[in-house]
Amino acid sequence: MTLETIAALFAAAGLGLGGWAAGRRLGRQNQVSPLLFSMVVVLALVAAWALSGRLLWAVILPSAEAIFWANWMPAILCFTAGLATSTPGLHRWHRPATVGLLWILAACFWVGPFARPWIAPATVLDDDWIGWRRGVCLQSHPSTCGPASAATLLSEHDIRSSEKDLMATCFTSRWGTEPLGLYRGLTLASAHAGLKPQPASPDSRQWVHRGQVPNVAIVRLGVEDSDGSLSRWFGAAQERHAITVLGRTDDGLWLIGDPAIGLVSWTDAQMQKRFTGEAICLVPDHSVRSRHRAVAGKRFEAMVSDLTSEQSR
Structure with a gap:
């Protein structure tokens, strides 16, 4: 505290x-x-x-x-x-x-925000932490999509953090993570790197133009979006879910770091249908702006190449 x-x-x-x-x-x-x-x-x-x-x-x-x-x-x-x-x-x-x-x-x-993790902790045993896959932090509990997505966003800015650490600072519980809890965790984790979180535009089409990608976005995924293997993560229809939007490819697809399944791509129509209007990006100050852009650009190119290679197999 x-x-x-x-x-x-x-x-x-x-x-x-x-x-x-x-x-x-x-x-x-x-x-x-x-x-x-x-x-x-x-x-x-x-x-x-x-x-x-x-x-x-x-x-x-x-x-x-x-x-x-x-x-x-x-x-x-x-x-x-x-x-x-x-x-x-x-x-x-x-x-x-x-x-x-x-x-x-x-x-x-x-005391609600502070007490929620104590009343309903999102307990993960030491052997159950999943870790990372192709640059995406995977959630180790059905309720930890927020901290996992935040860890992926931080890694895009060359900041090392973990799902476990962010669960504490985001006040994550079995009931999930509030958007302002995500904002808190990102603020505390990025302060030493000259970065500051800010809400991104509620219009996802403005993100690239405004330099607001990558970001953590809150989406709604219904039953029609699941192939069955995701039901254990998403639960009921229209449940809110946190993802990391990594960028947009040359052919207009959104590259998504989904903590439930890993690296995927969405069409713009899928993004418009699922996005709730709430997203958080990290904004660097002038002294580190160019360095962070270079790091994010290289990571994005590598992820696009990785996803393309897997889809072509």
Whole structure:
């Protein structure tokens, strides 16, 4: 846990207490009907849930700990708990039970990103780590596609990292990895190399023009995309999956580092169908920009040659 992590947790706690005080004051000054209270709860939670963990926050709060700074759920739940203390429709044990439940939920969301790997660890035995295949880090657990894809992206910039190390810094659990968790892991792993992660364009056709490849992209793969051998990795239809987009070939194919199966190619139609709009690339500063371009270019050419050779066999 870094100092910034601690600062972000304390800031979230402060916002929660502020939300509690604001909710109590508003509830005392205005008679809040049960219907209005219910509407506030539902709308606030839906809005917070919809924005939770989105890469949008990495643009607004470009920090490794954006996953904590952007965690507004505790403040909203505490505000709602404060409001519940004066809602006329809550009587007897309903009021303390509602307030207590909201406080418990706020505490769970407060430590959520940090606690997820402890509550539901993505356990991989020492003998089960798969490793690398043709420059692609393969996932060793159905839920570790994010760290594996991040390791592949880092290797494209000549940074050595492992799926195991990134699982810890990305807060990966059995439930997967949040996009802001990926952003955190990439930030911490690339800082010493003069690189900084940033969200890539939601339009994949802009990536090459903007210099945003290679990147880690979040895609959705349904049953129709599986040949049966992938079902053990992807699970239910339309499950989110992380891949490394390595570049685009001269004939318009996307070269993909899929942590579930290795090096593959997608057509642009497949990319447009599967891409969710969230991707992270690494941007070098001016002092190392030319060196990283040269390294990435050589690696990409070697991977294209490797894939072409295998397909021609």
